[in-house]
Structure formats: C-alpha cells, structure tokens
Amino acid sequence: GGGSKEAAKVKVGEVTRSLFYAPLYVALSQGFFADEGLQVDLQTTAGGDKTMTALLSGGIDIALVGSETSIYVYQQGADDPVINFAQLTQTDGTFLVAREKKESFDWDDLRGSVFLGQRKGGMPQMAGEFTLRKHGIDPHEDLELIQNVDFANIPAAFASGTGEYVQLFEPQASIFEKEGKGYVLASFGVESGRLPYTVFMAKRSYIEKNKEIVQRFTNAVTKAQRWVEDHPAGEIADAVLEFFQGTDRDIAVRVIERYKAQQSYAVGGVIDEEEWNNLLDIMEQAGEITERTPREAIVDNTFAEQALR
Amino acid sequence: MDVMLRLSGVSHAYVGPGGAALAVDGLNLDVAAGEFVSLVGPSGCGKTTILNLLAGLIKPSRGTVELAGEKVSGPNPRIGYMLQQDYLFPWRNIRDNALIGFEIAGTRGPEAERRVDRLLAEFGLAGAARRFPHELSGGMRQRAALVRTLAREPDVLLLDEPFSALDLLIRLQLEDLVWETVRARGVTAVLVTHDLEEAAAMSDRVVILDASPGRIRTVLDVPASIRARQPSEARWEPEFGPLFHRLRGMIQDSEGGGPGHARGAGTQLDSRA
Amino acid sequence: MDVMLRLSGVSHAYVGPGGAALAVDGLNLDVAAGEFVSLVGPSGCGKTTILNLLAGLIKPSRGTVELAGEKVSGPNPRIGYMLQQDYLFPWRNIRDNALIGFEIAGTRGPEAERRVDRLLAEFGLAGAARRFPHELSGGMRQRAALVRTLAREPDVLLLDEPFSALDLLIRLQLEDLVWETVRARGVTAVLVTHDLEEAAAMSDRVVILDASPGRIRTVLDVPASIRARQPSEARWEPEFGPLFHRLRGMIQDSEGGGPGHARGAGTQLDSRA
Amino acid sequence: MPEEREHSWIRELEHKYRSRAARITLLVRILQIALFAAFIILWETAVRSGWIDELLFSYPGKIARMLGELAASGSLLPHTMTTVAETTAGFVLGTLGGTALAALLWWFPVVSRVLDPYLVVLNSMPKVALGPIFIVGFGPGYLSIIMTAVSVTIIITTLTIYGRFREIDANYLKVVRLFGGTRGQVFRLAVLPGSLPTIVSTLKVNVGLSWVGVIVGEFLTAKSGLGYLIIYGFQVFNFTLVLSSLIVIGAVAAVMYGLVSLIEARLSPGYRDR
Amino acid sequence: MPEEREHSWIRELEHKYRSRAARITLLVRILQIALFAAFIILWETAVRSGWIDELLFSYPGKIARMLGELAASGSLLPHTMTTVAETTAGFVLGTLGGTALAALLWWFPVVSRVLDPYLVVLNSMPKVALGPIFIVGFGPGYLSIIMTAVSVTIIITTLTIYGRFREIDANYLKVVRLFGGTRGQVFRLAVLPGSLPTIVSTLKVNVGLSWVGVIVGEFLTAKSGLGYLIIYGFQVFNFTLVLSSLIVIGAVAAVMYGLVSLIEARLSPGYRDR
Numbered sequence A: 001g002g003g004s005k006e007a008a009k010v011k012v013g014e015v016t017r018s019l020f021y022a023p024l025y026v027a028l029s030q031g032f033f034a035d036e037g038l039q040v041d042l043q044t045t046a047g048g049d050k051t052m053t054a055l056l057s058g059g060i061d062i063a064l065v066g067s068e069t070s071i072y073v074y075q076q077g078a079d080d081p082v083i084n085f086a087q088l089t090q091t092d093g094t095f096l097v098a099r100e101k102k103e104s105f106d107w108d109d110l111r112g113s114v115f116l117g118q119r120k121g122g123m124p125q126m127a128g129e130f131t132l133r134k135h136g137i138d139p140h141e142d143l144e145l146i147q148n149v150d151f152a153n154i155p156a157a158f159a160s161g162t163g164e165y166v167q168l169f170e171p172q173a174s175i176f177e178k179e180g181k182g183y184v185l186a187s188f189g190v191e192s193g194r195l196p197y198t199v200f201m202a203k204r205s206y207i208e209k210n211k212e213i214v215q216r217f218t219n220a221v222t223k224a225q226r227w228v229e230d231h232p233a234g235e236i237a238d239a240v241l242e243f244f245q246g247t248d249r250d251i252a253v254r255v256i257e258r259y260k261a262q263q264s265y266a267v268g269g270v271i272d273e274e275e276w277n278n279l280l281d282i283m284e285q286a287g288e289i290t291e292r293t294p295r296e297a298i299v300d301n302t303f304a305e306q307a308l309r
Numbered sequence B, C: 001m002d003v004m005l006r007l008s009g010v011s012h013a014y015v016g017p018g019g020a021a022l023a024v025d026g027l028n029l030d031v032a033a034g035e036f037v038s039l040v041g042p043s044g045c046g047k048t049t050i051l052n053l054l055a056g057l058i059k060p061s062r063g064t065v066e067l068a069g070e071k072v073s074g075p076n077p078r079i080g081y082m083l084q085q086d087y088l089f090p091w092r093n094i095r096d097n098a099l100i101g102f103e104i105a106g107t108r109g110p111e112a113e114r115r116v117d118r119l120l121a122e123f124g125l126a127g128a129a130r131r132f133p134h135e136l137s138g139g140m141r142q143r144a145a146l147v148r149t150l151a152r153e154p155d156v157l158l159l160d161e162p163f164s165a166l167d168l169l170i171r172l173q174l175e176d177l178v179w180e181t182v183r184a185r186g187v188t189a190v191l192v193t194h195d196l197e198e199a200a201a202m203s204d205r206v207v208i209l210d211a212s213p214g215r216i217r218t219v220l221d222v223p224a225s226i227r228a229r230q231p232s233e234a235r236w237e238p239e240f241g242p243l244f245h246r247l248r249g250m251i252q253d254s255e256g257g258g259p260g261h262a263r264g265a266g267t268q269l270d271s272r273a
Numbered sequence D, E: 001m002p003e004e005r006e007h008s009w010i011r012e013l014e015h016k017y018r019s020r021a022a023r024i025t026l027l028v029r030i031l032q033i034a035l036f037a038a039f040i041i042l043w044e045t046a047v048r049s050g051w052i053d054e055l056l057f058s059y060p061g062k063i064a065r066m067l068g069e070l071a072a073s074g075s076l077l078p079h080t081m082t083t084v085a086e087t088t089a090g091f092v093l094g095t096l097g098g099t100a101l102a103a104l105l106w107w108f109p110v111v112s113r114v115l116d117p118y119l120v121v122l123n124s125m126p127k128v129a130l131g132p133i134f135i136v137g138f139g140p141g142y143l144s145i146i147m148t149a150v151s152v153t154i155i156i157t158t159l160t161i162y163g164r165f166r167e168i169d170a171n172y173l174k175v176v177r178l179f180g181g182t183r184g185q186v187f188r189l190a191v192l193p194g195s196l197p198t199i200v201s202t203l204k205v206n207v208g209l210s211w212v213g214v215i216v217g218e219f220l221t222a223k224s225g226l227g228y229l230i231i232y233g234f235q236v237f238n239f240t241l242v243l244s245s246l247i248v249i250g251a252v253a254a255v256m257y258g259l260v261s262l263i264e265a266r267l268s269p270g271y272r273d274r
C-alpha cells in the first residue's frame, strides 16, 4: 500500500450493480482506492457487451465483467487482447428456486418439469446447463427449458406463473423467499464449482503502460476482499448499502451471508489453472467455444500475486 | 299563394369563447312555392347563415323557420342545399358521389341508380360518371354537385354562391341550366350571390340585405319580361340595363359607399378574403 | 410612343412528365409607357403565363420579352407583380410585409421605412401597420399587397385578378384606388381579369385572348370619355353600356358559347375551379 | 405549315425534358450506388488499416460471409420470418388500434379532453421499461413482443389520426348531415375515408416504429428472430452477427416501406391529387 | 327600445354558453381526477387483495413513500435534473439537426433523392441495438446518452420538416423571387418561417421520443438519471423504484410537453389563425 501522492484517475466500468460485487463497493466506501492514491470513477455499463465495448474503445480503463467475454474477444483475434488480472467472484451467483416448498430436494425432481432458465450465451445459462448435465439431466430432453426471457425480466415471468423452477440471481432469490413466493433449493455456484466468474480486466496495452496503477488497483481490491472475509455480513452490508439505494438491509445481509457462505467472493485475485479449465469445460459443453484458450494468453496473475504478498 | 318557406322574427347570434356575434336580426321573409328568390348583400351580412337556418343546420336563437307550414328542426331531405364549393368527396367517383343521398337514406338500389344516371346524362355528365372529381373541370364539378342535390328530388333548392368560382362563360351556361331545372321541376329556390347581374337575371325577387347584422333593406321585384327568359337571354332584354343599374345604385347606397369613398374602406372588415 | 413592354413572337410550352402543354402561342404585343392594358379570356388561356413571362419568372420557349428595349432575363425590381391572392407572409406584420422588397435588396433603412409608412398612410393602412394579415379584411390585405408591390417604385405593374376574391363594393373602391395610383405615378399596367366590366372600366385597351393556346383574338380600344374617369364613375358614362355589351358579345362569340349552348359545356375543361 | 413547325419545337422541348429527367435519374442511381460502395470500401479500409477496431465494427467481407453461412444453414430465413411476422402483426394492430382509439376520441370530444394529458404522458413512457408488465400481461412469448410493438406505435398513431379527423373540412360533414346522415354515417362516409391518406402515411411511420418495437420486444423475451440474434450476438460478443442482423433488418424494413408506398400509390386516384 | 331587448337575449345566450363551457371544463377536470383516483384505488386494491403481485407491481402507497424518501434524501432532484438536461439537449439537438438536414435536402433536391432510401432504412433501425456504436463513438457518458436521443429523433424530424418545406405555397417563394431574392433569401424569408409551426409541432413529438431515447441511452451507460434508477431497480429487483422513476418521468415529460405547448401558443399570432 502507501503509494505516491498524486491521485491517478481510473475509469472503471461494471457490468451491473450487484451485491455479488460487494468487495468492490467496500474498497470504494472504506477508502482503499484512495489509500492507494487512486481516484476511481465507477460507471455502470449494463451488459457484458457494452462494458467490453467501452473497454475496447478506450471509454473505460478497467472493466469488471465475466471472463467468458474476454475469451470471446480473444477468439475473434484481437491485436490488443483483454487481460484478466484480478478475479472478484469465483463461483456462479445464481440459485435454483422452486415455486413450491420442498422438504427434501433431489435434482431428479427437475425431470419433466418446466424450468425457467437464463438466456442463452451468458455465463449463468452455461453454468446452469453444466450443473444439470452433471446431475445426469439433459437440459434439452429431460425437462422443458425456457431460455427466451431477458435477465431483468425473469423474476417477472416467474412471478406471473411461468415455470415450476427458476434460476435466479440475488437479491431476487432472497426476496422471493422472504415473500414466500419461492424457495431456494440449491446453489448453481456450489454445483458448478470454482471458476473465474467476474474479473477485473484491461487491455494489454493499458496494463503495459500503467503497471503501477494496475498494481495499486489490485492491492486495493485484495485489501477489500480480505476485509470482506474478516467481517460479518451485517457490517459488510452497512459498508456497501450507500451503493444500493432503496434496498432492504435485511435482504442485503441475507444475500451477502449466502454468497459468503458459499465462498463466492474470491480472496485474492489469482486465477488458477483449475478454475480456468473449469470455465473452459463449461463453455465447451455449452457449445459456445470450439477451441480452448490457454490461460497464459489472457490471464496475468502477477499483480494479484504481488498484492497477496 | 302557397308559402313554402317562412322566416318569422328570426334572429341568430353565434356564440363562442370571444362572445356573441349577431348574424341575423329579426328577419321576416316568405318564399312562395315555386318562387325563385335571390339574396344579395355585403360580405358577412348573414346570407350563409340564413341558408343554414332554412336548411335546419342551425337552430335560430329566436323566431321560427317553417317549411310548408311545418317547423324546421333539423336537416330534411326535402331541402336540397348546394354549398359555395362543390364538396364532392374526392375518393368517390361522380356517380357514387351523386348517389350518396340514397346511401345515407339506405335506399340505394337499381331504381336510385337509374335515376342518378338519367340526371347525369341530362346534365351532360354521362361520360364522366366513373371519373373522379379531380379529373373534372370546375363547371363539371358544380354540375355534379347539382345532380347530387337534385337526385333526392327536393322541393326546395338552396344555392350559396354556386358559380362564384367559375369562368364567365361556364357561369352563364350553368345559370341557364339551374334556371331551367328549377322551372321544369317547380322547385322553390333561394340563391345567394355577390353578382348583381346574376341575381337580376335569374330570380323573381331580389332581397337586398343590410350590412351586418343581417336585416332586409329592400326587396326588388323583377319585371315579368326578364323573369320569362333564360338568364343568358334575360341580359339582352331592354329592361335589364335599367334594372341592373337600379340594383347597383341600391347596393352602393345601402353600403354607405359609392363613388369617391374609396379611401374610407379601411374600416370595413371583410371576413371572406 | 415609348414601348415599355414588348412581346415578340412569344410562345411558351410547359413541359412535364405528362408531355408538353402549349400555353402561349406566337404572341406579339406592345404596351406603351404609362398605358393600362387589360387581358381577358377564358380560364386556362394563358393569362397568368403571359404575366409570368413579363415578370421574368419563366423564360419563353420561343421569342423575346423586352422591358424598355432590354431583354428580360429574370425577375427585376423595376417590375411589380401582384399575384392573384395577396400572399402576405402571415408571420410578419403589415409594415414588415411591405418592407420585404427592401430587405431582399439589403436597403431596408430609415428612408425605406419612411417611404413605406407614407404609402401605408396613403392607402388607409396607417392604423394597421403593426397588425398581422389574418387580422385584416380581404380588402385591406389586397391594399397591403399593393403597398408592398409599389414600395420599390416599379415602372411596370402586373396585376393578376387582383380583386376576384373581393366583395362588390370593396372591389369598386380598390379599382379606383389602383387606377388613381397608376395614373398619378405614370406606371405602365397590365391587368388580368375575368370581369369584363372591370376591364372596360379600368383600362385604355382590352386584349381578348382566344381559348388555349393563348393567341390574341381582338383588341378593343376604350373610348376616351371612359378612360378619363375613375372606374366607379366610368360605369355611369353613357358610352359604358354599349362598350360592355360589345365586349360580352365578343367573348361569347369567341368562346363558341352564347345563349342556348348551355348543355354543350361538358366538353370544356376548366382548370381553375 | 405553321402547325408543323410548332409541333417540331414542342417535340424537341419534350425530348430535351425527358432526356434531362432520365439523366438525373441515372445520376441519382449512380450516386446511390457510389455512396453505398464508398461506405463499404471506407469501412473495409478503416478496419484493415486499423483505424477502427475490427472486433467492434467487424467488416463488410466478414458480414457477407456470416450472412452467407446463416443463409446456407437455413437459419436466416426462419429468424427473419419470425421478426417480419411479429412486425407485421404489431404494425397492423397498432394502426388499427390507433385508428379505433382516434375514432373513439372523435366520437366523444369530452373523452378526448379527459384523456389528452394521459396520452401525452403515455407517449413519453419508455416502453422498454415496461417489460415486466408485458411479460406478466401477455406471457413470455410472441404476444409480449407484438404488444411491445403495438405500444410503441399506438399512441402516436392515435394522436396523428385524431388530429386528421378533426381537420376534415366541416363542409364534407355538412354534406352528409344535409341528407339526414347520423353521426355514424358522418364518420363512415366523410371522416374516415377523408383520413385514409393520413392513415396510410402513418403506416409508413409505423413500419419503422414497429421494427423498433419488435426488436425491443425480442430483447425482452424471444427464442428466435433478428432481435434475438442481436441479443445473442451481444452475449457472445460477436458483433459480426449483430451487424449482419441489423443489415437484414434494414433490408427487410426497406422492402416493407416500399410495399406501404405501393399501397399509398394504389389509393383511389382522387386522394392523391388533392 | 328594441336595441335593449336584443342585447338582453344575446347576453343571456353568452351567459348560457359561458356557464356551459365552464361546466364542461369542470366535468373534464373531475373526470380526469376521478380516472386517476380510480386507477390508484384499483391498483392498491388489486395488490392488497392479491390479484396482482406486489413484488412486480408495487402499490401506490409504497411508491409515494419511496418518492418521499428519495426526495428527502436529496437524490431525486439530481437524478431528475441529469435526465432532464440530457433530454433537453437531445431534443434541441435532434430538432436543430433535423431542421438543418431538411434544409440541406431542400437546397439540393438531387441529394434528397439520393438519400431517400438511406433515410428510410436508418429510420427503421432499432437504435437500441446500436448501443455499442454510440459507446465507441462518444464514450460511455453523457454524450452517448444524448446522441442516442438525437438518433431517435433526428431522422423523423428531418422527414417531417422536409415534407413541410416542400409544401410551402410556391407563391410565397415567388414573392421573394420577384424582388430579386436569391435561393438563400427564399429559404430564410419564406420557407423557414413558413415551416415554424411544423417545426414547433415536431418539437412536441420529439419531447416524447427524446425521453425514450435518453432512457434507452441511460440503460446503455449511466451513473445517474432516471433511466439509471430504472435499470438499477431491475437489477436489485426493486420494482417500486422502477415504477417511481417511471412516474417521475411521466410527470416531467408532461411538464416539458406543456412548455412546448406554451411556446406554440406564443408563436407570432399570424401563424396560428391560418
């Protein structure tokens, strides 16, 4: 930590505003970026495509977005590839929610049911299908899988009676539970295992020119990850609630609790080989990639490793 | 003498957000069955208002309007009204335009169509029956509008400056046509016009209205020799010249104008042009 | 006699996707400086086209148009042209409308404004200078349009049916006004009209055109006694009646119409109404 | 003799006019093609020389290849047909619904005064944000998509056509009333046919708006269609797919616009020459 | 004597007319309020009796509370101001740009013929799908949002105003030409002022479209604004926030529409009474 005095400006784009990214908001609210001499300008660019576009076109310096996007970019042959340098979340963030309360749950219960899944091509959908297959269920044969609803509108579709089961992010899952409109049965995050889910990335050219800044940025993120690791959900919620106007504190605590419990928040930004391969497996199974991008090509762990020291 | 149209003590004021405007004031007028009456007077003196009252399109603020002894309370197919312009529907061909009266009454059928076709032929429009209004000359369109009005065989014909947009020659031809039709069918007619020559040549009586609000100034009876002739021929009658000059004299007097007053016109509003 | 306007062998055909339409055919006409000429003829015979040619708005397909010995090749402020309607800009008040000629020439200034104000007063429009066209009567608007045309002091005044939309009385007043203005300034004037009485009362010469394509049929000189008097007074001259009847006789002959031909009009197209 | 001379110069004039018109039309076509070509070439060059990012802008050759592949695999047609069907449904329903609403407003002037502020507010509501309402009301499927398109077009259609209804020359209404026509007959015989050209020209605007509405609707919920392809393209960051879909949309929208123009030209000739 | 009697009945007529007009206006206001109240009550009841899902539809009381809180916390005003500023910028630029483009087309008829098909295609492009292009071109920020709004309004503005330019009575142009006016003067003195009412009335349409454009733009990229609140509300599954924002949008859009109507009424009186 410490660092130089002049505050360097960093423009960061996040793919969405979510409690799933709690450490980022902790870093902001606890002044960790400021401590590192960084002035972070955070911008929501809704959707991986817009965030990546903003990054590629130089509108932002650092993007917080799913790793799969960087793979798509790499596979299309970028001259200046996007490099993953610090992971923020290390599991999928969705949950299996049922309309009816169940005493006991077995994945085989899903057979023959109507399942409202996430939209095709995105990481949640891939992780969902991966999990189903893992449990011996063919997502396109053994159940009726609805994949045509936009991310933001899935809760509305479920609440209005579509599907017996649904794959939901937080805080939707907790809110449904609280209202008695749905019951969380399982976590796709737990089921699909560790993978680089949401990662800070930048263009290689930016990293080469701004090693110092990237390092300080990673330091701050790592510090925030440790802070999250060390503090109870309630305190974390209090620290980030200023970024979540109009959100019920109870819900926030519950959500953070849940993500903490299943270790969705990574501690340290290093993306290891196993996580990387898991991601590639999932994408390969989903049919979205045909060749496996080597980790060295677009992952640079040096900053994260340095930060942990 | 059968009275076909009777206006008794008729006044009418238009009311709007800006207040009331008195358009017709205490008018008494009888038109006998089969008579041809012309209304002349300066612009805005209430001529169109009088026709609208006769047609039942508006209700008089005071007084009563009677048609053959019965009070007029709304539009009535017994009265045919020809507006200042033809107002043929541009999306209907001439024949369908002429048939609209029957369509509205729900009596369009072979008989109505035969009657309209006969009328169209009579008015020299047989060849134009399937053509659209925009393909016709102004004179043909006025004739088509006349056919539309006459098709339902009205007892009364109201004409609001029917020829004012037309060429001199076409005008003379149409005057004759209307005059003959009216005479032949024994229709009662009320003609509004700005053209004194036309008023003198076509009608049995010319009613001269004062400047607004509309009151009758004078009524002039047309000599029998002129009345007996077609309008275009009437103009060549020896009595026509003096009649015309008398009429113009009356108008110029009644309107406070006359030679030499040209510069005073600035205060006289003309709502039309 | 100085020739102000000269049309020599002028023909004009309008060309469009539908083919060419011959509007004026081999026209020869001289108008002397200070002369007042009227053009009459059936609708569509090319009267407006002739004015447009004189004004330089369109180029003749053949022949030449000369203004005071010089070939006309485009609009020229020496020629004032008053269109059939007033076409005052509705978003400008009367004074600004009248000043537009100076604005276009870039010479609007205190002097121009003084001149326009004087003219407006002369035409009885002093009180209306700040009002907008829609607040004025038709007669006032025509006068305002006249002021706009006269403000740039043209040597030639072209008038296209300037009074046809007006009331009889206002019409008589404006005729006098224009006549006086033209005489007083020694302006050369060409008037297009459908009203034979107007043509006879206002001008030194009446040019009668054939049905289209426009060719001169006859030219009628107006007797000095009528020429010497204001239009509204001219109509009371003893010679006026016969002149008017002669004129109408010529028109009715030339157009193949006349009494009794009414039913034949179906074949005659009227492009105006 | 003079007749013949006269005819010869008029023919010459006509000939000159026609050849000039033909020359201009040719020039216009050439410029249109040149513009298109210049755009394509500039695009291709800009990408090849690295002025703009290939990832974000793709390039014409790649897009053409992508379209070829999609067409060959037989998946382009169904996607296109889905969207075209939805758009057509949306714009027919939007236009009919808007006309019906306008008729209601015309019939009951008080209703029109009462609803006026509500229509204004509805018109400026971003329909995209109403997604959940559509999904709840019409389920996650075609109906929601079509209704999104309808929602985009119906209010503006209502306002335009109602405006036209009120502008019909009162004298046409008088003609019907003089023959004893009822208010319904006035509407059917004078107001509605008199507004047909306006209705057809709102069709033209609605073609464009319906496309926007359907694509937005497909963003909300779709299994197929060009909007679905776009969203999918975004998901997998394949902008070539996105741009290919946009090009198909442009082409099909132009065709639909052409069809509406044809309908317009087919209108009873009396309408056009007013 | 008759004068006085006459005056008395005319006054009575006027009085009757005025009181009738006042009664109708009152009725309209009452109906408007009743409609609003009925809607609110129906909504509240529907949620309370469980006909519709509170999670998705929230209810008026909750929304009012949310708005109160937002206002009290001082965050409502900045969000609203951001969006209003963007919308205003977007619709002023869209209208000016559209007018300028229309002027270009009027000035060069050949250009207008050349561009015609391109404008049609551009008009039916779903601007939502062009998001990335805006981000690339204008960066992720206000400029992108404003440009999205401009893109939604500019083409339709161009088409409408160009249409109006061509409809100006040729005789007004003649007046200017007769005084030796150049093409520029014809445009400045006759065509442009003659189209002002149309330009102002496209302003009215553009207010609505700009709102849609800005909200879509804020969906793409934003730090604040009502569109940002909506997308954020979706994100955190807080539909009360979404609906509150929509209500603010409706209210502000209605105010802006009212302002434009005022401008329209302020136009030189000569324009209106044509």
Ligand SMILES: Nc1ncnc2c1ncn2[C@@H]1O[C@H](COP(=O)(O)OP(=O)(O)OP(=O)(O)O)[C@@H](O)[C@H]1O
Residues within 6 Å of the ligand: B014, B015, B016, B021, B022, B023, B042, B043, B044, B045, B046, B047, B048, B049, B050, B212, B271, B272
């Ligand atoms: N619908 C209306 N509302 C208010 N005032 C009207 C209406 N119609 C006519 N008026 C007024 O009533 C008076 C008489 O109008 P009317 O149209 O009957 O005159 P007119 O003699 O037919 O005139 P013109 O010769 O110009 O046709 C005028 O002052 C006019 O302004």
Ligand SMILES: Nc1ncnc2c1ncn2[C@@H]1O[C@H](COP(=O)(O)OP(=O)(O)OP(=O)(O)O)[C@@H](O)[C@H]1O
Residues within 6 Å of the ligand: C014, C015, C016, C021, C022, C023, C042, C043, C044, C045, C046, C047, C048, C049, C050, C212, C271, C272
């Ligand atoms: N711009 C034009 N394009 C094509 N043809 C035209 C054009 N202007 C006039 N014409 C045709 O040229 C002929 C003469 O027209 P012009 O307007 O000069 O007649 P006019 O005598 O002024 O008629 P009116 O008395 O109706 O004003 C008509 O047949 C008309 O249809």
Ligand SMILES: [Mg+2]
Residues within 6 Å of the ligand: B047, B048, B049, B160
């Ligand atoms: Mg009248």
Ligand SMILES: [Mg+2]
Residues within 6 Å of the ligand: C047, C048, C049, C160
């Ligand atoms: Mg003419």
